[in-house]
Amino acid sequence: MGITIEKVSKNFGEYKAINNVYLEIPSGDFTALLGPSGSGKTTLLRMIAGLENLDSGRILFNDTDYTNKAVKERRVGFVFQHYALFKHMSVFDNIAFGLKVKPRHLRPSKEEIKEKVYDLLKFIQLEHLAERYPSQVSGGQKQRIALARALAVEPDVLLLDEPFGALDAKVRQELRHWLREIHEKLKITTIFVTHDQEEALEMADTIVVMNEGKVVQTGTPEEVYRRPVNEFVYRFLGRVNEVNGRYIRPHEVSLKRAPLGESFPAKVVHVHFIGSTVRIQLTRLDEDILFEAELNEEKYREIGPIAKGEFVYAQFTKLVDFDFQQKVKPLPQKESVL
Numbered sequence: 001m002g003i004t005i006e007k008v009s010k011n012f013g014e015y016k017a018i019n020n021v022y023l024e025i026p027s028g029d030f031t032a033l034l035g036p037s038g039s040g041k042t043t044l045l046r047m048i049a050g051l052e053n054l055d056s057g058r059i060l061f062n063d064t065d066y067t068n069k070a071v072k073e074r075r076v077g078f079v080f081q082h083y084a085l086f087k088h089m090s091v092f093d094n095i096a097f098g099l100k101v102k103p104r105h106l107r108p109s110k111e112e113i114k115e116k117v118y119d120l121l122k123f124i125q126l127e128h129l130a131e132r133y134p135s136q137v138s139g140g141q142k143q144r145i146a147l148a149r150a151l152a153v154e155p156d157v158l159l160l161d162e163p164f165g166a167l168d169a170k171v172r173q174e175l176r177h178w179l180r181e182i183h184e185k186l187k188i189t190t191i192f193v194t195h196d197q198e199e200a201l202e203m204a205d206t207i208v209v210m211n212e213g214k215v216v217q218t219g220t221p222e223e224v225y226r227r228p229v230n231e232f233v234y235r236f237l238g239r240v241n242e243v244n245g246r247y248i249r250p251h252e253v254s255l256k257r258a259p260l261g262e263s264f265p266a267k268v269v270h271v272h273f274i275g276s277t278v279r280i281q282l283t284r285l286d287e288d289i290l291f292e293a294e295l296n297e298e299k300y301r302e303i304g305p306i307a308k309g310e311f312v313y314a315q316f317t318k319l320v321d322f323d324f325q326q327k328v329k330p331l332p333q334k335e336s337v338l
């Protein structure tokens with residue numbers, strides 16, 4: 001199911017929560033809505049679900065206007081961070097819920113429901129938990145069950161609002177892979193809200209970067225990361241050093257023991273080992289600027305152990321200048337289209 005968001009706006013009082021958004025989500029795509037808190041991601045998702053009215057614009061599902069259709073007419077499945085499971089129902093009954101509440105003429109038989117729920121439990125690899133209650137399963141399991149519940153009614157569109165937000169880093173990582181695999185199998189058009197750039201870059205086919213109720217850029221993870229249209233996207237997608245109005249990512253800073261090319265001396269302030277990455281804070285001696293370098297294992301091995309207080313030579317090889325870019329190549333003014 002392809003989705004078109006056409007010039008959609010939504011105000012809360014004076015506040016423009018969604019400001020003239022245009023977006024096309026192709027059928028079968030895994031799209032991440034990425035942006036800081038308050039940028040309008042949840043509001044946009046709720047409008048696609050039919051849970052929030054539009055002030056203006058249209059929402060089309062496969063070219064048919066769904067703007068005024070009710071939630072239950074939309075065949076959407078949701079998984080929200082706080083969309084808790086029904087506490088008083090077993091895992092089985094939670095998953096079966098959407099099927100059991102269907103109108104009589106559409107409702108599958110008891111046997112069909114049982115078979116379907118067990119298929120889904122097998123699919124999410126939690127068959128052994130069918131008789132448990134939500135309080136007896138882990139947070140990660142709860143979100144898998146919530147996904148099975150959403151899938152039970154065979155939605156055309158899957159909407160996920162920070163579904164892993166409340167989980168610890170390791171479980172979140174596992175569920176990212178798991179969800180991506182599920183998407184590969186089912187190919188349901190999926191829209192995933194997150195404020196975590198790593199999560200969006202890792203999972204999505206398409207990233208829609210939002211800020212202040214607007215779409216700032218859409219593209220593949222590689223496009224938005226390598227060709228950000230402005231400073232906001234560049235900053236939002238990763239760590240950044242700002243050097244006199246220009247920018248460089250820490251992993252693009254090169255460090256050497258001896259002077260080379262346009263390198264400058266710098267003093268090591270802190271060294272952090274983060275898994276296989278070494279993050280080093282330095283001060284530039286000639287300009288007294290604090291900056292950060294990030295080395296992978298290989299680069300760190302080349303330069304050798306670095307300790308606080310040592311002096312090294314650093315080079316900013318790829319400074320990005322957005323003012324300059326805008327002067328030579330104006331940003332596209334037209335509405336963004338995937």
Ligand SMILES: Nc1ncnc2c1ncn2[C@@H]1O[C@H](COP(=O)(O)OP(=O)(O)OP(=O)(O)O)[C@@H](O)[C@H]1O
Nearest residue numbers: 012015017035036037038039040041042043044195
């Ligand atoms: N029902 C409402 N009434 C008034 N203001 C609202 C309402 N819902 C959302 N807003 C405001 O609209 C803006 C966008 O909210 P939204 O929840 O869409 O942002 P978000 O990008 O999803 O943020 P977060 O990541 O924090 O959830 C925010 O400033 C929010 O306070």
